[in-house]
Amino acid sequence: MKIPINRNSLWSELFVDQLTENGIKYACISPGSRNTPLTLAFAGNKKIKTFVNPDERSSGFFALGLAEKISGPVVLVTTSGTAVAELYPAIIEAYQRRIPLIVCTADRPPELQNCGANQTINQKNIYRNHIRKFFDAGLPSLNFAKLEKIKQIAVDAVAISKHVNRGPVHINFPFRKPLEPESYTDFIDSNLLKKIKSKKIRKAFTGNAKPHSKEINNIVQTIKKSPEGLILCGWDMFDEDFPKLLNMFSRLTGYPVIADGISGLRFGKISRHNLIVNASAFLHSEAFNFLLDTKTIFMFGSAPTSNIMLDFIKKSHAQKFLINEYGDYKDPSKTAEKIIPLNPSVFLKEIIARLQKSGNPINNSWRKKINRFDAATEKIKKHKILNAAFPFEGRIIPEVIKIIPSNSNLVISNSMPVRDLDYFASHSRKKINVYTNRGASGIDGIISTAAGIAVSSKRPTYLVIGDLAFLHDANGMNILRNYKIPLVIILINNNGGGIFRMLPVAKNRAHFTEYFQTPQSVNFSSLTDAYGGIFRRIKSWRAFEKLPDEKSSGNFTVYEIKTDAEKSVEHRRKYWETVKKEINSQL
Numbered sequence: 001m002k003i004p005i006n007r008n009s010l011w012s013e014l015f016v017d018q019l020t021e022n023g024i025k026y027a028c029i030s031p032g033s034r035n036t037p038l039t040l041a042f043a044g045n046k047k048i049k050t051f052v053n054p055d056e057r058s059s060g061f062f063a064l065g066l067a068e069k070i071s072g073p074v075v076l077v078t079t080s081g082t083a084v085a086e087l088y089p090a091i092i093e094a095y096q097r098r099i100p101l102i103v104c105t106a107d108r109p110p111e112l113q114n115c116g117a118n119q120t121i122n123q124k125n126i127y128r129n130h131i132r133k134f135f136d137a138g139l140p141s142l143n144f145a146k147l148e149k150i151k152q153i154a155v156d157a158v159a160i161s162k163h164v165n166r167g168p169v170h171i172n173f174p175f176r177k178p179l180e181p182e183s184y185t186d187f188i189d190s191n192l193l194k195k196i197k198s199k200k201i202r203k204a205f206t207g208n209a210k211p212h213s214k215e216i217n218n219i220v221q222t223i224k225k226s227p228e229g230l231i232l233c234g235w236d237m238f239d240e241d242f243p244k245l246l247n248m249f250s251r252l253t254g255y256p257v258i259a260d261g262i263s264g265l266r267f268g269k270i271s272r273h274n275l276i277v278n279a280s281a282f283l284h285s286e287a288f289n290f291l292l293d294t295k296t297i298f299m300f301g302s303a304p305t306s307n308i309m310l311d312f313i314k315k316s317h318a319q320k321f322l323i324n325e326y327g328d329y330k331d332p333s334k335t336a337e338k339i340i341p342l343n344p345s346v347f348l349k350e351i352i353a354r355l356q357k358s359g360n361p362i363n364n365s366w367r368k369k370i371n372r373f374d375a376a377t378e379k380i381k382k383h384k385i386l387n388a389a390f391p392f393e394g395r396i397i398p399e400v401i402k403i404i405p406s407n408s409n410l411v412i413s414n415s416m417p418v419r420d421l422d423y424f425a426s427h428s429r430k431k432i433n434v435y436t437n438r439g440a441s442g443i444d445g446i447i448s449t450a451a452g453i454a455v456s457s458k459r460p461t462y463l464v465i466g467d468l469a470f471l472h473d474a475n476g477m478n479i480l481r482n483y484k485i486p487l488v489i490i491l492i493n494n495n496g497g498g499i500f501r502m503l504p505v506a507k508n509r510a511h512f513t514e515y516f517q518t519p520q521s522v523n524f525s526s527l528t529d530a531y532g533g534i535f536r537r538i539k540s541w542r543a544f545e546k547l548p549d550e551k552s553s554g555n556f557t558v559y560e561i562k563t564d565a566e567k568s569v570e571h572r573r574k575y576w577e578t579v580k581k582e583i584n585s586q587l
Contacts, residue, residue: 032079065452
């Protein structure tokens with residue numbers, strides 16, 4: 001028996017069904033006409049939770065945060081034209097940090113390309129510089145082989161984005177009208193349709209790369225010849241075993257762990273005896289730079305946040321090992337010569353087993369020496385930073401860390417907040433999950449990213465953000481309102497780009513304010529109210545104690561702190577100068 005169908009709808013439904021068969025659970029959709037078949041296919045699939053956001057750029061960053069939190073692919077759907085370009089900033093960030101996204105863009109058919117047709121641009125492989133794979137789905141067809149191909153594309157997209165070459169995958173879908181399922185385009189045999197829909201494809205993944213025994217043995221020999229070494233840790237999607245293994249690796253080698261603020265390893269995960277948290281302060285001492293120039297450095301995760309740490313790596317004569325699952329070259333200094341393309345936990349398990357078997361003598365004197373300088377710096381920090389008068393910017397993040405519950409999510413915006421996290425966050429037994437957009441380090445999409453992290457988590461979620469980044473993503477509050485996400489936002493308002501005061505251009509009095517600081521003088525209370533949020537202004541350190549657990553409110557809350565960027569910069573510089581003098585005196 002022949003039954004009427006719309007081939008665009010069948011095409012899209014087969015694709016979406018295959019995604020769910022391979023574990024996809026979330027889709028973020030922006031409304032449009034050309035993506036009608038895809039939108040309705042996702043909306044009609046009960047295995048998919050959908051989020052609808054009219055702002056494509058915001059939707060992209062929301063999907064990014066969601067994907068990072070669940071550590072799995074999230075689908076993005078948009079219509080044709082400039083809507084496709086709006087997703088690009090989030091795709092760049094996902095590419096840089098290997099966050100899995102499956103980007104589905106609807107497109108006009110070939111006959112409407114390059115002839116002035118409305119809402120039509122060249123979308124084929126438009127993200128070519130920042131994706132792991134591009135698929136041209138082609139026009140929908142009832143040819144059995146092509147129907148199988150669209151299902152295979154779905155399977156491959158999941159496998160690539162999640163495992164094979166982790167990161168964003170782009171699929172472009174050209175559609176001819178009619179787009180609505182009720183507008184039939186063809187008749188198909190009901191038995192054939194049943195056969196097509198019932199056949200599912202699942203693609204097994206073979207697993208991570210295995211360590212090369214000879215290479216591991218060579219690294220163990222290098223460690224034995226280098227009693228003084230360092231372990232540097234930036235951001236990565238480390239698994240649950242990594243902190244415990246890193247702790248053991250540090251103990252067995254005697255190498256201290258210098259944990260960047262964005263690594264999250266300062267919070268309840270690494271023994272204080274193995275951990276260094278103040279390197280970006282005591283490296284202001286050139287004499288200490290010389291002392292710290294060891295023979296061996298192991299580097300896990302992203303490059304350091306602070307420039308002074310980056311400079312140290314560049315000047316160091318050590319043999320540097322980069323360890324990450326896909327063999328990415330995460331070293332701006334370009335001085336690392338060894339890249340180990342292994343999952344960090346797999347690497348550490350192998351190294352630890354060999355070290356234990358060989359009975360490697362542990363040299364704790366080196367680690368203890370570095371710990372003494374770290375402790376001396378910590379003492380100065382407690383006096384100069386953690387007791388600073390309100391509203392010094394550098395104290396804000398330590399205050400937030402102090403009052404938020406254990407197991408909270410802490411999202412840190414780019415610009416000064418992420419640097420202050422690295423400068424001033426101390427070791428804490430409290431477990432805190434740290435998130436940042438440090439792939440391309442833009443200030444766009446931060447609120448939306450935090451919303452994606454919060455919506456997929458049962459834990460309280462807090463965002464620390466500057467005023468320009470807040471304005472850049474004000475539409476992120478629309479997601480918070482629409483999905484009743486109780487995010488707590490700590491807004492540092494220094495009326496402009498305070499980070500530029502850290503640069504030499506700040507001395508240019510004639511043009512600095514207008515062209516760099518760019519004060520906006522926005523009434524954030526009114527802006528928050530427009531999106532239905534709760535607004536409060538913090539006027540003392542004691543007021544931080546009133547920051548609520550996000551579950552106590554059914555809405556998002558913005559806590560504004562007005563600061564003086566110029567005074568805050570001066571306070572930071574005085575702190576670093578004090579640390580430098582103390583370290584030099586001890587050396």
